[in-house]
Amino acid sequence: MAEPVLETKGLTKSFGALRASEDVSIDLRPGEIHAIIGPNGAGKSTLIAQICGALRPDSGDVRFAGADVTALSVRARARRGLARTFQISALAMDHTVLQNVMLGALGARGRPWRFFVPVLSDRGLRETAEAALERVGLSDHAATRTAELSHGQRRQLEVAVALTLRPRAFVMDEPMAGLGAGGSKRLTGFLDGLRTEAPILLVEHDMDAVFALADRISVLVYGKVIATGTVADIRQSDVVREAYLGEGA
Template structure:
């Protein structure tokens, strides 16, 4: 049974409330009655072994998959039936396991594109957003936020892997999200790049509400206010990092003795 412990002991309504979320593919229950609550301003990590249902859960939260049952409430509004683009307009932004950037555009132009999606504008022959000083100044600020201000004119294809993940974060932040879903932001990174990303995300604490899906346990325990453990589509425990480390069922199912 999940233990929905709120380390801040807040009585405020969660920014995100998931109840009884279910999704089956034939006989396989990818999510099996998932409950999840994120408080405003927290970093909440979602962990679990491969095949636990994490990607399916994230896809349902984003609107890429419709659940078979259950509800998703964002900011007090039921968004269960909304399409992905509609949820994005309500402040839900996502980064992916594999970077989804425009490789032939510059770093700055990728953030400008994100800003255009937020405002509903589009590229126009008579009004090139690359030359819009308001847009480019705003994009430059977001690059500074993630430590890429000196890479603005570089084409994305020429960036290192860790820099691409930093840019993806800037693209997501440029949409001014209420809720930021980060799907394995450390994937494919070396130790130095992971440490840099961990420090970057730590700087976003309390300023953004973040659901972090990550296999790097050092990063998870360094960043998360609370952690939910998903196994075989079910949430088996939610608690603080210390509570998760010491929970026998979590240790048996996922962490192992060496992580505790």
């Protein structure tokens, strides 16, 4: 089996008496979508923060693209090709849609120290950005001020920014949150094709999307992974049913 692109080993993180992550070991293999599900407060956000570098684990480590990145910053991990999308859109609201995506392209290029050339006339950046917008279907809104986008369009924009990084792995924090049925379906279709480009670690509440997309699912409860397996495994698991999906599921 191919070596995992992204891997956590024994991640543990406490906030006072609260164990937000307890011995979390998960991996993300090439070409797959690995979904992390769990009830509110299960520690999904804490886990993502540790994977992306915003939080240091108390113990355990994070490996990415063949190296131990536990001590690296968010920025350094991004530079190595870890692209995340935010649960609550983190976009520059005063900027146009195109500018937000160009920021991603600029980050991928890694040299923001150009002071006198208009960024919009930089063809390389612009082409990367426009291609990403095209892919998520936001081309018509390139010149729109981001604050004027609908919630769903902002989620699309989040994905577009991640695309410009040409990453080795995606970490997506509830990309479907707040999308209507139609939007959710469209994004599901899009992510489905994306996994061959780079594997996706998908934290998601929308079970329809998770069951439709995931190659594997890990269930996080009270900071612990209580089960990892295929969609069928998880659907049938008694432990999961009890802890999370509820009796009727």
